[in-house]
Amino acid sequence: MEKAAYNSPTGPLMTPEEFVSESKRNQETGKKFAYCPMCDERVAPYGVHSTVVKSRFDHPDRAEGADPLDDCELSNRSGRLGGISIDDLDLAQGKRVRERFYEPDTLRLAYAFCHRMCGQGALPRAKFIEMLQRADKKKIWCYVDIELFVIPYILLTFENFTGRRKKDGMEFDFYFALIKPGAADFRTYWTRPEDCRIEKRFCRTHVPFNNDDNPYPVSEAALLAKVGNADWIKDSFLREIIRAA
Numbered sequence: 210m211e212k213a214a215y216n217s218p219t220g221p222l223m224t225p226e227e228f229v230s231e232s233k234r235n236q237e238t239g240k241k242f243a244y245c246p247m248c249d250e251r252v253a254p255y256g257v258h259s260t261v262v263k264s265r266f267d268h269p270d271r272a273e274g275a276d277p278l279d280d281c282e283l284s285n286r287s288g289r290l291g292g293i294s295i296d297d298l299d300l301a302q303g304k305r306v307r308e309r310f311y312e313p314d315t316l317r318l319a320y321a322f323c324h325r326m327c328g329q330g331a332l333p334r335a336k337f338i339e340m341l342q343r344a345d346k347k348k349i350w351c352y353v354d355i356e357l358f359v360i361p362y363i364l365l366t367f368e369n370f371t372g373r374r375k376k377d378g379m380e381f382d383f384y385f386a387l388i389k390p391g392a393a394d395f396r397t398y399w400t401r402p403e404d405c406r407i408e409k410r411f412c413r414t415h416v417p418f419n420n421d422d423n424p425y426p427v428s429e430a431a432l433l434a435k436v437g438n439a440d441w442i443k444d445s446f447l448r449e450i451i452r453a454a
């Protein structure tokens with residue numbers, strides 16, 4: 210990570226060099242720490258005086274037993290969204306985007322889309338709530354200028370799912386991967402969605418599903434087409450989600 214927040218997760222962002230000299234300047238008021246503005250964890254400057262490596266901030270190692278899907282997207286661990294950088298965060302906009310997403314009609318579309326993408330029986334409400342909790346943890350609402358239609362696509366990458374084969378009832382695990390042109394920056398998912406896709410893959414082999422509409426386009430029109438009619442999702446169901454998330 211190229212910058213971190215000084216002295217608190219909401220502190221000013223600094224490079225490792227700036228952090229080291231700033232903490233030295235203020236050392237009489239106690240030891241200062243650097244924080245990741247996405248996960249709020251303490252991070253450590255690395256390679257500040259090195260002529261060999263580019264300096265950076267490192268997250269602590271993943272805690273024993275922790276789910277890799279909870280990894281901070283700004284850590285160099287295995288976050289699903291790869292390619293996001295600290296400059297893709299706008300902490301000030303988060304509250305507003307989250308409120309808009311939780312309006313019943315938007316939330317209904319989001320659940321309906323994820324439900325249809327997963328297939329029958331693969332998205333129980335509890336799992337959707339976990340996806341929303343990860344969205345809070347990963348500060349998805351703060352991704353710069355994010356568009357509402359792309360949020361359900363990103364939510365799908367935050368879990369693994371279990372499906373069941375029609376012919377013999379055998380269970381299999383699957384996940385979704387977002388695909389953008391190789392060198393494109395992270396915001397491409399909503400700035401140039403026509404160049405992006407979401408792909409359904411088997412967990413064990415990472416092989417894509419062999420369906421006509423896989424990978425699936427990323428756009429508001431594609432989302433609406435997949436949803437069709439969402440009237441079957443009752444307001445009471447949405448209220449349960451809002452209460453739990």
Ligand SMILES: [Zn+2]
Nearest residue numbers: 245247248281
């Ligand atoms: Zn972090």
